[in-house]
Amino acid sequence: MRLLHSSRLEMTYFIADEDIPPYAILSHTWGEEEVSLQDWQSLSSSDINFKRGYSKIKRCCEQAQHDGLEWAWLDTCCIDKTSSAELSEAINSMFRCCMDVPALEFNLARSRWFTRGWTLQELIAPANLIFFSMDWRPLGTKSQLHNILSSITGLEKKFLNSKNLELASIAKKMSWxxxxxxxxxxxxxxxxxxxxxxxxRLIYGEGKRPLRDSKKSY
Structure with missing residues (x-):
């Protein structure tokens, strides 16, 4: 697993699971000019700073430091997406988690974050999840916002905790x-x-086939 040091902004790859230190995870929706691992490795720091996606990396690392975490993980720059093996490993183990709503407009339902496929598991999986605005003002934790989160997503409050997922039927999970x-x-x-x-097995380019295969698996 590749992590970004929150103060030095250096990448380190941890091979053994037992060596992986505590880290913060950024859950977000992708936008223009995201910083990839290849960008991080090949571009100068000034060139990276000019990319729009750099600001969320910087703010994520600052927040991690504030929370006493030395490391951070972001799916944009911590995964080598040119490696099918690494991408497959990351996706198969990604059950993990910020936000894109204006701080002064406390209307979570308008956030694009709730419309994306990957952010569903990123909502359910973490025990400790903090929502932030675009300018990184804290909006509240998952436990504090459970009523509005349940209303927006259709998930019953008990299913916002991943420990209760086994109680949900296949049909209910698919409805989410x-x-x-x-x-x-x-x-x-x-x-x-x-x-x-x-x-x-992850193979991009198969179109709807993974959907058919996944239905056969359950």
Missing amino acids: AASRKSSRIEDTAYSLLGIFDNDM
Whole structure:
């Protein structure tokens, strides 16, 4: 697993699970000019700073430091997406988590974060999840906002805790994802792997086939 040091802004790859230190995770929706691992490795610091996606990396690391965490993980720059093996490993183990709503407009329902496929598991999985605005003002924790989160997502409050997922039927889990969209059609299935406690062979380019295969698995 590759992590970003929150103060030095250096990447380190941890091979053994027992060596992985505590870290913060950024859950977000992708936008223009995200910083990839290849950008991080090849571009100068000044060039990276000019990319729009850099600001969320910087603010995530600052927040991690504030919370006493030395490391951070972001799916944009901590995964080598040119490596099918690394991408597959990351997706199959990604059951993990910020936000994109203006701080002064406390209307979470308008956030695009709730419409994306990957963010469903990122809502359910963490025991400690803090929502932030675009300018990184804290909006509240998952436990503090459980009523509005339940209303927005259709998840009963008990299912906002991943420990209770086994109590949810397959049909209920599928209903949570029904209105969510993914940029790639394969991710419609891949983003549900953690919720169904399953893994599968990842091959992008198969179109709807992963959806058919995942239905056969359950």
